[in-house]
Amino acid sequence: MPRLSAVFILMMAVLIIAGCSSPASPPETKGVAESEGSGVSGPVGQPSVQGTEEPRRAASSGETKPQEAAAVPAPSQEEKTPAKALTLPPDKPDPGSSGPVSLKFSELYSGGGARGLVFSDKLKGLAGQKVTMSGFMAPPLKPSLRFFVLTRQPMSICPFCSTDAEWPADIVLVLLPGGKEISPTQxxxxxTGVLRIGSQTDPETGFVSQVRIRADKVDHIR
Amino acid sequence: MFRTKRLLIALVLVFTMLAGLLPAGANTGGAKITILPIDRAKFLAGQKFDFQAEATDLPGAAQYWEIEVNGQPMASYFGKAEETSGDAKTVRYTLRDVAFENAGPVTVNVQIIGDGWVESRSASYQVVKAQSQAKPAKNVILFVGDGMSLPIRTAARVLSKGMSEGRFNGLLEMDQMEELGLITTSGMDSIVTDSANSASAYATGHKSAVNAMGVYPNSTKDPMDDPKVENIVELAKRSRDMATGLVTTSDVTDATPAAMVAHTRRRGEMNAIAEQMLDPVRRPDVILGGGSNHFLPKSTPGSKRKDDRNLISEFEQAGYVFAGDRTSLAQTGTPDKLLGLFHLSNMNTYIDREVTKNPAVLKSFSDQPTLWEMTDKAIQILSKNPNGFFLMVEGASIDKQAHPMDWERSIYDAIELDKAVGVAKRFAAKNNDTLIIVTADHSHGMSITGTYHELDGKTGREGVRVYADAGFPTFEDKDDDGFPDNPAPDVTLAVGWANHPDYQDDFKFNPAPLEPAVVLDGKAVPNQERDPGGALQTGNLPIRVNNEVHTAEDVPVTASGPGAGYFNGVLDNTELFYGMVNALGLKPGK
Known part of the structure; x- marks a missing residue:
C-alpha cells in the first residue's frame, strides 16, 4: 500500500509541477497559429537546422517536369490527303448534295496576324453543316475521351508532364456522340460531323476552342 | 533501503516525465518547418521580399509563432504586421513586402508553439550592398541563349565561321569578350533546372524551383500566393527609374522573359503573367517577341486567354505603340514605349523565317523581325533614358529546337543571338558604359560526335564519321551573313544526344520542324512522320517523356564592359544578379 500511495503522490506532484512551472506553456486563450509578436523567451530546443534547407517538392508534383519543347508546333509542308478517291470539295457546299464537305487545316483561316486570325470564307460558309476533316489525335486531356483535339501533325504535348503546353492555333476540337468514347491512336x-465555329469554353476543362466538329464518325485512315 | 531505492526511482521518473512535458528541447522530430527565403539565401540590401514560415505534421494544435530576426521579434524588426493562416495540417506565418536595409549576417529563428510543445528551426541569411565601382555601368544588357550549352556555342562557331586545318577561321561575337566564367545551374528543389527557375535566379539573386519565377514555392496549390522576391526590372525601375526592356523569340510571357518581371509558382500561368507585365511597378518600356495569344480576348481566333481582356489595347491605352510585324516595327521610329508581338505563339526559328521560308510552316506570319533587329530597336528606345537601362535578350529557340533534337535549327538561332550580341557590342563601344553578359540558363545533352555524309553510299549510323574519318563539315557562307547558306551541306555535323525518347534519326536536316516522338497511351513512341526509315534510337528516358531534356552541366558566361570582372571563375547562378547590381551600383532605398 505505501508503494501505491507513493506513486499516487508522485503523479500528483508531476501534474502540479508541470501545470505551473512551464514558462513556455502558452496561455489557453491564444488562437491557433496566432503570432506572438512580443516575447522572445521560452526554453526552446537547439536550432534544428544545419546547412542547407531540405529540398522541397513542388506544390503539385505531377506538373513539374522540366519540359519546354511542348510549345513547338509541328507544322507540315503539305496536307495529308489520305483518301485519294475523294474529289476536291467545291468552295461552297453543293446544296443538292447531302454528303459531308472535305475541309483542310490550311483552309480554316484565311490570314490574320498577331492581332488574331481570320476565319476563312469557306469555314464560315460551312458552319452548321456536315464536314469531314483528317488529322491526328493529340494526346488526350483525360484518359477517357469525351472529346479530343484534332491536329494537323502528330503532337507531343503531354498535359501531364508540362504546365506550359501550348497548342497551335489551327486545331479543331472534336466532340464525340453522347456516351461514346474513343481510344487514343497515333x-x-x-x-465526320457538324462544324461549329466561334469561341467556346468547355465548362469542365476550361479548354477554349474556336472550331469544333460534333462527330458522327471517327475512322482510322491508315 | 527499499524505501530509499523506491524514492530514487520515483524521482528519476518524475524528472523524466517533467522533461517530456516541458517545452525545453521538445522538437518531436516528426514536424516540418519550412522557412522562405531558404537557409543561406543572399539579399541585396533594400531588395523587397516576402517572408513565410510553414509548419506541417505538428504534434498538436499550434497556438502561436515566435519568430526573431537577429534576436528581435520579426514583426517589430520590419515594422510590419504579419498574416497568419492555416488549416488542420499546415500553419503559415507571412510578412509581405519587407527588406533588410543593412548589410551583414542575419539569423532568423522560427518557433511554432502548441500545448506543451515547441518546434523550431532557423535560417542564416547574408545581406550585401552593391559594391561601389570606380566606373559603374549605366546600362546592362543580358543575353540568355536558352539552353546554350558549350557544345552549342562550339557548333555555332563551326557553322558560322568555319575551320581550316583545325583552326577556326573566326570567332563569334560572344567569344570575343573580356571575361569568361562558368555558371552552375541547379535550383533549390532539383539538380536539373528549367528556364523559369534559372532565369529567376538571374533576375532576383534567389534560387527557386522548377516552373517557378520571382517566388519561393510554398506548399499551397495556389500558384499566385507564394512569397515573392523583387526582381531586376522592379529594382531598376524603383531605385533608379531606369528604362527596361525584354526581347525574345518565344512568347514574351514564356519562362525567361517572364522571370525578369513576374512572380508565379507556375510558369504556365501566361494569362496572369501578361497581366503582371502591365503593372507599372514592373512594366518594361519595350517588350518584343511572340505570344500575342495571351494578350487577345478569348473571342478572337488564335487567343489563348480565358477572359475577354484585350491587353494589346490596354498597353496602347498606357501609351505603348504596337507593332505586329517586321514592317511595322521598322516604321515605329523610337517611341518611348513599344509593344511588338510578331506571332500568336513562339516566333518561328531563323531557318524557317529566313532560310527555307516555307509558307506551310510560317502560315500567317511571313513578316517576322530577326532577333538583332529587335535588339537594335530596343537599344535605340531604351538608351533615350538618361538614367540608363536594363535589357534582357533571349534566343529562345536554341532550347526549343534542342528539345526535339533539331540541332540545325537550334544552332542557327544561336548564331542569330550572336548577331544580336554584335549589335549590343557596337552600341557599347560608343560610350563604354554598358555591361554586356552572354550566357545560358541550363545545358542540353547535345554533343558533336564528328561529321555525317553519304558521299560513299554509307547511310544511317554507318554514315557517322568519327576521329580521322570525320574531317570537316562543308558548310559555306558565301554571302557572308554569318549563317551557312545551306543547312544541309554534303558533309554535315554528326550530333549525338545524351538523353532522348525512342525516336528515329536519319542524321539529316529536317525541311520542316517535327516532333521526334508522340505520346500514345502515356508512352512516347517515334513520330513516324519524322525521318521515316531513319535508324531507331532506343530511348533512355522514362517512357512518358517525349523530348530530350535539360541537363545539369555548368554553362559558359562571357562578359564585357564595366563590372565584367565579376564574371570570372565558377559562379552560382544567383551570382549573375549580383554581377549586374554591382556593376550598376544599384542601391534600392525604402
Missing part, C-alpha cells in the same frame, strides 16, 4: 483519323 494513326491519322478522319472525322
Amino acid at each position: 494513326q491519322a483519323v478522319r472525322v
Whole structure:
C-alpha cells in the first residue's frame, strides 16, 4: 500500500509541477497559429537546422517536369490527303448534295496576324453543316475521351508532364456522340460531323476552342 | 533501503516525465518547418521580399509563432504586421513586402508553439550592398541563349565561321569578350533546372524551383500566393527609374522573359503573367517577341486567354505603340514605349523565317523581325533614358529546337543571338558604359560526335564519321551573313544526344520542324512522320517523356564592359544578379 500511495503522490506532484512551472506553456486563450509578436523567451530546443534547407517538392508534383519543347508546333509542308478517291470539295457546299464537305487545316483561316486570325470564307460558309476533316489525335486531356483535339501533325504535348503546353492555333476540337468514347491512336483519323465555329469554353476543362466538329464518325485512315 | 531505492526511482521518473512535458528541447522530430527565403539565401540590401514560415505534421494544435530576426521579434524588426493562416495540417506565418536595409549576417529563428510543445528551426541569411565601382555601368544588357550549352556555342562557331586545318577561321561575337566564367545551374528543389527557375535566379539573386519565377514555392496549390522576391526590372525601375526592356523569340510571357518581371509558382500561368507585365511597378518600356495569344480576348481566333481582356489595347491605352510585324516595327521610329508581338505563339526559328521560308510552316506570319533587329530597336528606345537601362535578350529557340533534337535549327538561332550580341557590342563601344553578359540558363545533352555524309553510299549510323574519318563539315557562307547558306551541306555535323525518347534519326536536316516522338497511351513512341526509315534510337528516358531534356552541366558566361570582372571563375547562378547590381551600383532605398 505505501508503494501505491507513493506513486499516487508522485503523479500528483508531476501534474502540479508541470501545470505551473512551464514558462513556455502558452496561455489557453491564444488562437491557433496566432503570432506572438512580443516575447522572445521560452526554453526552446537547439536550432534544428544545419546547412542547407531540405529540398522541397513542388506544390503539385505531377506538373513539374522540366519540359519546354511542348510549345513547338509541328507544322507540315503539305496536307495529308489520305483518301485519294475523294474529289476536291467545291468552295461552297453543293446544296443538292447531302454528303459531308472535305475541309483542310490550311483552309480554316484565311490570314490574320498577331492581332488574331481570320476565319476563312469557306469555314464560315460551312458552319452548321456536315464536314469531314483528317488529322491526328493529340494526346488526350483525360484518359477517357469525351472529346479530343484534332491536329494537323502528330503532337507531343503531354498535359501531364508540362504546365506550359501550348497548342497551335489551327486545331479543331472534336466532340464525340453522347456516351461514346474513343481510344487514343497515333494513326491519322478522319472525322465526320457538324462544324461549329466561334469561341467556346468547355465548362469542365476550361479548354477554349474556336472550331469544333460534333462527330458522327471517327475512322482510322491508315 | 527499499524505501530509499523506491524514492530514487520515483524521482528519476518524475524528472523524466517533467522533461517530456516541458517545452525545453521538445522538437518531436516528426514536424516540418519550412522557412522562405531558404537557409543561406543572399539579399541585396533594400531588395523587397516576402517572408513565410510553414509548419506541417505538428504534434498538436499550434497556438502561436515566435519568430526573431537577429534576436528581435520579426514583426517589430520590419515594422510590419504579419498574416497568419492555416488549416488542420499546415500553419503559415507571412510578412509581405519587407527588406533588410543593412548589410551583414542575419539569423532568423522560427518557433511554432502548441500545448506543451515547441518546434523550431532557423535560417542564416547574408545581406550585401552593391559594391561601389570606380566606373559603374549605366546600362546592362543580358543575353540568355536558352539552353546554350558549350557544345552549342562550339557548333555555332563551326557553322558560322568555319575551320581550316583545325583552326577556326573566326570567332563569334560572344567569344570575343573580356571575361569568361562558368555558371552552375541547379535550383533549390532539383539538380536539373528549367528556364523559369534559372532565369529567376538571374533576375532576383534567389534560387527557386522548377516552373517557378520571382517566388519561393510554398506548399499551397495556389500558384499566385507564394512569397515573392523583387526582381531586376522592379529594382531598376524603383531605385533608379531606369528604362527596361525584354526581347525574345518565344512568347514574351514564356519562362525567361517572364522571370525578369513576374512572380508565379507556375510558369504556365501566361494569362496572369501578361497581366503582371502591365503593372507599372514592373512594366518594361519595350517588350518584343511572340505570344500575342495571351494578350487577345478569348473571342478572337488564335487567343489563348480565358477572359475577354484585350491587353494589346490596354498597353496602347498606357501609351505603348504596337507593332505586329517586321514592317511595322521598322516604321515605329523610337517611341518611348513599344509593344511588338510578331506571332500568336513562339516566333518561328531563323531557318524557317529566313532560310527555307516555307509558307506551310510560317502560315500567317511571313513578316517576322530577326532577333538583332529587335535588339537594335530596343537599344535605340531604351538608351533615350538618361538614367540608363536594363535589357534582357533571349534566343529562345536554341532550347526549343534542342528539345526535339533539331540541332540545325537550334544552332542557327544561336548564331542569330550572336548577331544580336554584335549589335549590343557596337552600341557599347560608343560610350563604354554598358555591361554586356552572354550566357545560358541550363545545358542540353547535345554533343558533336564528328561529321555525317553519304558521299560513299554509307547511310544511317554507318554514315557517322568519327576521329580521322570525320574531317570537316562543308558548310559555306558565301554571302557572308554569318549563317551557312545551306543547312544541309554534303558533309554535315554528326550530333549525338545524351538523353532522348525512342525516336528515329536519319542524321539529316529536317525541311520542316517535327516532333521526334508522340505520346500514345502515356508512352512516347517515334513520330513516324519524322525521318521515316531513319535508324531507331532506343530511348533512355522514362517512357512518358517525349523530348530530350535539360541537363545539369555548368554553362559558359562571357562578359564585357564595366563590372565584367565579376564574371570570372565558377559562379552560382544567383551570382549573375549580383554581377549586374554591382556593376550598376544599384542601391534600392525604402
